[in-house]
Amino acid sequence: NAGVMQNPRHLVRRRGQEARLRCSPMKGHSHVYWYRQLPEEGLKFMVYLQKENIIDESGMPKERFSAEFPKEGPSILRIQQVVRGDSAAYFCASSPQISNQPQHFGDGTRLSIL
């Protein structure tokens, strides 16, 4: 009965390090979405993936950010050379293949950059 699982729940990195955020979708869901929430703001779309394919990355910064959803294993959001402005909550959501269904969200990863 697992929902969308994100880990870690909290991640602390120093400037210049890499951050890897993981997301396992709900069972039976093949679509994954990543959103970023800055303090006191709404969620902003970053990227939409299906297994082994990036469908829409229009919200992803052009540099330092990448995402994947391999055939096996969780989806990964990777941030290279992190900066203070990357501090935010990162949410993953998933939905089934036939997707008139709403997206189900994980509990988010709070990324803090020292």
Place this chain on the structure above:
Amino acid sequence: AQTVTQSQPEMSVQEAETVTLSCTYDTSESDYYLFWYKQPPSRQMILVIRQEAYKQQNATENRFSVNFQKAAKSFSLKISDSQLGDAAMYFCAYRSPIIQGAQKLVFGQGTRLTINP
């Protein structure tokens, strides 16, 4: 591009009273989905209610109902008999129809709802 606007950064209501949260959106599409999500201090994103634009009937879920005015592009959330557990940030969200493949949610800025005992 679609936009969603929540013009009330904060709202408060007495316990057991009714409160309405406002949301407007801008789109050129005729068919779409609208959602209200609740984010309590635990930071989870919890779906409260959804509305398909082609349905004229307003959606209801127990104490939660919407007033969907398609021509005005308005989608307000009414919470009846407010309870302390309703205290949270509330986000209005828009999603394009799935046939266009653009399934991302576009969120408003949020409204922080406080329930006064």
